[in-house]
Amino acid sequence: MPLVSIVDVRKSFGANEVLKGVSLPVEKGDVVAIIGRSGSGKSTLLRCVNGLETHDAGSIMVDGLEVGGAKTDMRALRRHVGMVFQQFNLFPHLTALGNVTLAPRVVEKMGEGRARELGLEMLAKVGLAEKRDAYPSQLSGGQQQRVAIARALAMRPKALLCDEITSALDPELVNEVLRVVEKLAGEDMTLILVTHEMRFARDVGTKLVFMHQGRVHEQGAPKALFAAPQTAELQQFIGASFK
Amino acid sequence: MIYKLQFADLLPYWDVLARGFVFTVALTVVSTMAGVLVGTLGACARTFGPRWLAGLLGAYVELIRNTPFLVQLFFVYFGLPAAGLKLTETQAAFIAMTINLGAYSTEIIRAGSEATPKGVIEAGVSLAMTRLQVLRHVVLKPAFQKVWPALASQIIIVMLGSSVVSQISAEDLTYAANFIQSRNFRAFESYFVVALAYLLLAVLTRAILRALGSRLFPKA
Amino acid sequence: MADFSLWVITSNLLLATRWTIALSLVAFVSGGAVGLLLLLARMSASGALRRFVSLYVEFFQGTPLLMQLFMLCFGAALFGVEISPWMAASLALTFWTSAFLTEIWRGCVESVPKGQWEAGSSVALTYVEQMRYVILPQALRIAVPPTVGFSVQVIKGTALASIIGFVELSRAGAMINNATFRPFLVYSITGLIYFALCYPLSLLAKSLERRLNAAG
Numbered sequence: 001m002p003l004v005s006i007v008d009v010r011k012s013f014g015a016n017e018v019l020k021g022v023s024l025p026v027e028k029g030d031v032v033a034i035i036g037r038s039g040s041g042k043s044t045l046l047r048c049v050n051g052l053e054t055h056d057a058g059s060i061m062v063d064g065l066e067v068g069g070a071k072t073d074m075r076a077l078r079r080h081v082g083m084v085f086q087q088f089n090l091f092p093h094l095t096a097l098g099n100v101t102l103a104p105r106v107v108e109k110m111g112e113g114r115a116r117e118l119g120l121e122m123l124a125k126v127g128l129a130e131k132r133d134a135y136p137s138q139l140s141g142g143q144q145q146r147v148a149i150a151r152a153l154a155m156r157p158k159a160l161l162c163d164e165i166t167s168a169l170d171p172e173l174v175n176e177v178l179r180v181v182e183k184l185a186g187e188d189m190t191l192i193l194v195t196h197e198m199r200f201a202r203d204v205g206t207k208l209v210f211m212h213q214g215r216v217h218e219q220g221a222p223k224a225l226f227a228a229p230q231t232a233e234l235q236q237f238i239g240a241s242f243k
Numbered sequence: 244m245i246y247k248l249q250f251a252d253l254l255p256y257w258d259v260l261a262r263g264f265v266f267t268v269a270l271t272v273v274s275t276m277a278g279v280l281v282g283t284l285g286a287c288a289r290t291f292g293p294r295w296l297a298g299l300l301g302a303y304v305e306l307i308r309n310t311p312f313l314v315q316l317f318f319v320y321f322g323l324p325a326a327g328l329k330l331t332e333t334q335a336a337f338i339a340m341t342i343n344l345g346a347y348s349t350e351i352i353r354a355g356s357e358a359t360p361k362g363v364i365e366a367g368v369s370l371a372m373t374r375l376q377v378l379r380h381v382v383l384k385p386a387f388q389k390v391w392p393a394l395a396s397q398i399i400i401v402m403l404g405s406s407v408v409s410q411i412s413a414e415d416l417t418y419a420a421n422f423i424q425s426r427n428f429r430a431f432e433s434y435f436v437v438a439l440a441y442l443l444l445a446v447l448t449r450a451i452l453r454a455l456g457s458r459l460f461p462k463a
Numbered sequence: 464m465a466d467f468s469l470w471v472i473t474s475n476l477l478l479a480t481r482w483t484i485a486l487s488l489v490a491f492v493s494g495g496a497v498g499l500l501l502l503l504a505r506m507s508a509s510g511a512l513r514r515f516v517s518l519y520v521e522f523f524q525g526t527p528l529l530m531q532l533f534m535l536c537f538g539a540a541l542f543g544v545e546i547s548p549w550m551a552a553s554l555a556l557t558f559w560t561s562a563f564l565t566e567i568w569r570g571c572v573e574s575v576p577k578g579q580w581e582a583g584s585s586v587a588l589t590y591v592e593q594m595r596y597v598i599l600p601q602a603l604r605i606a607v608p609p610t611v612g613f614s615v616q617v618i619k620g621t622a623l624a625s626i627i628g629f630v631e632l633s634r635a636g637a638m639i640n641n642a643t644f645r646p647f648l649v650y651s652i653t654g655l656i657y658f659a660l661c662y663p664l665s666l667l668a669k670s671l672e673r674r675l676n677a678a679g
């Protein structure tokens with residue numbers, strides 16, 4: 001059984017059907033890169049996986065828990081699924097360390113000392129141990145995003161969802177964030193990434209998913225798909241992206 | 244014809260003054276805590292509650308902010324008993340002040356909490372925090388941090404405004420001044436000294452609230 | 464019968480409202496004038512004047528308006544001046560209003576970016592010219608919403624004049640209540656009349672502020 005299994009998921013906003021039956025199995029240790037045009041439903045799919053949006057039909061299972069199921073404790077589920085956002089969404093009133101330790105403290109009821117230890121470990125993992133006392137406003141975009149990754153990792157998630165986490169960054173800051181993600185992939189973390197970084201998707205991804213008009217239009221091994229796209233849409237999309 | 248001020252005539256009444264001072268301080272402290280609690284709940288309900296509740300709270304806020312505290316006090320002290328709710332002067336003063344500060348702080352705290360970006364709330368949710376935890380740690384903490392100075396000013400305004408509770412014979416500082424000047428006929432001196440006592444209270448309150456703010460909600 | 468007394472109560476309260484409005488206008492206009500003088504003193508080069516204004520503001524913002532009313536009444540009596548409740552209320556409210564308005568306006572002047580002063584002096588304007596042509600026009604724009612907003616505080620403040628015996632809306636309410644023993648009704652109507660005076664001003668202040676923010 002896959003760690004995350006998405007089966008025939010549908011989702012509409014009013015009359016606008018955004019997901020039209022999406023199916024996607026994600027095995028433990030997979031690095032799934034989701035690409036596709038703006039508005040094709042990538043973010044919506046990702047947000048359905050941890051229940052920030054509720055899907056209308058189909059099923060999403062994460063580690064044996066059904067997302068949005070009547071008997072499912074959504075908080076238990078979210079403890080296993082981390083999320084990193086395009087706009088970082090750090091808590092502005094807390095320091096870097098405060099951001100990372102908040103959930104361990106209030107959700108996991110971890111003691112002050114242990115939470116601090118864990119927080120410092122996570123900040124070290126993203127290379128920001130020395131910025132522990134800085135507030136988000138004192139950090140660059142790339143640093144903020146790395147703190148956001150550390151914040152998600154502090155919950156020891158089984159899978160991490162990343163929605164265009166480099167899109168809001170200046171070009172010269174993109175790499176420091178991608179390197180952190182690459183390191184996580186190397187540590188066997190299960191990752192589902194929506195990304196516009198085609199090279200990164202090709203080199204780090206274990207699976208490429210091309211979404212088009214609310215459906216998975218094409219999927220497979222990244223290198224093979226980039227080398228030989230099967231559909232005209234993907235071909236065109238790749239052509240436009242690599243130019 | 245120059246009148247000589249006689250502050251010494253106040254000395255025999257120092258205990259009356261002290262009692263009034265303590266009463267005003269106690270009334271302010273208790274109704275500040277209750278009022279800020281009302282305001283916190285009100286702000287949350289107004290932002291996240293059902294539409295009808297938000298509307299009701301909006302009406303409450305506007306009604307209180309656009310009528311004098313004196314009339315609110317009379318309504319509570321004279322009006323509510325007529326409707327079947329008996330109140331002592333102190334209870335009426337406390338209720339009126341709580342209702343008054345509750346309305347202002349609802350508005351002040353709401354202004355702070357509405358500024359919370361949606362994405363930051365979602366970040367809290369996706370970290371498996373409960374709605375209450377998100378509200379407390381992600382929405383209210385930074386909101387209080389932001390609006391604390393405004394809240395402190397309002398608390399001082401309410402404290403100074405509490406001088407009218409003497410009109411329903413609640414025995415506060417102003418009541419003490421009224422009492423003393425009716426005995427020693429040194430009206431100006433009595434009111435002057437009591438005014439200075441209020442000034443001292445205002446300065447102290449501001450300092451205490453500032454210290455409290457930087458303790459509870461350290462600034463980024 | 465009930466309808467009749469409701470009408471009597473309301474009409475009497477409305478008659479007294481004239482005095483609330485009159486007192487508010489006097490306090491607001493004269494308080495504004497004094498506040499403007501204080502603002503100039505506050506911005507002047509004289510350290511003594513600046514200190515005087517900040518003490519003035521501290522005193523009138525840091526003590527209850529009710530104490531100020533009492534001190535004015537009885538302070539005048541010390542000089543053998545018999546002062547009418549109307550006079551006392553007008554004067555006390557003028558002082559009180561001026562302290563708040565001058566402080567509001569100072570905030571507005573200071574919120575004009577420093578670069579504006581520098582730009583003014585870079586084209587060789589004198590201090591007064593910079594104030595007159597560069598700073599004040601900008602400060603004035605920002606000052607309108609909070610000034611309108613403060614007029615609500617002035618109207619509510621006039622209620623305290625009732626305590627020194629000036630017959631305006633609140634005093635009329637108390638008197639009618641003593642005659643009719645219907646406090647719930649009387650104070651409800653009294654409150655609603657104040658609301659009818661204040662709420663439009665509150666709305667105006669809010670919409671002016673929104674327009675200002677939208678204009679950047």
Ligand SMILES: Nc1ncnc2c1ncn2[C@@H]1O[C@H](COP(=O)(O)OP(=O)(O)OP(=O)(O)O)[C@@H](O)[C@H]1O
Nearest residue numbers: 013016018036037038039040041042043044045164
């Ligand atoms: N909360 C919402 N309410 C209404 N419509 C929405 C909402 N969220 C998304 N949509 C719509 O759903 C569609 C898919 O949006 P989604 O954000 O999933 O696209 P995306 O593939 O992530 O695009 P992008 O690359 O621009 O981020 C869009 O047409 C969008 O307008």
Ligand SMILES: [Mg+2]
Nearest residue numbers: 042043044164
């Ligand atoms: Mg998106």
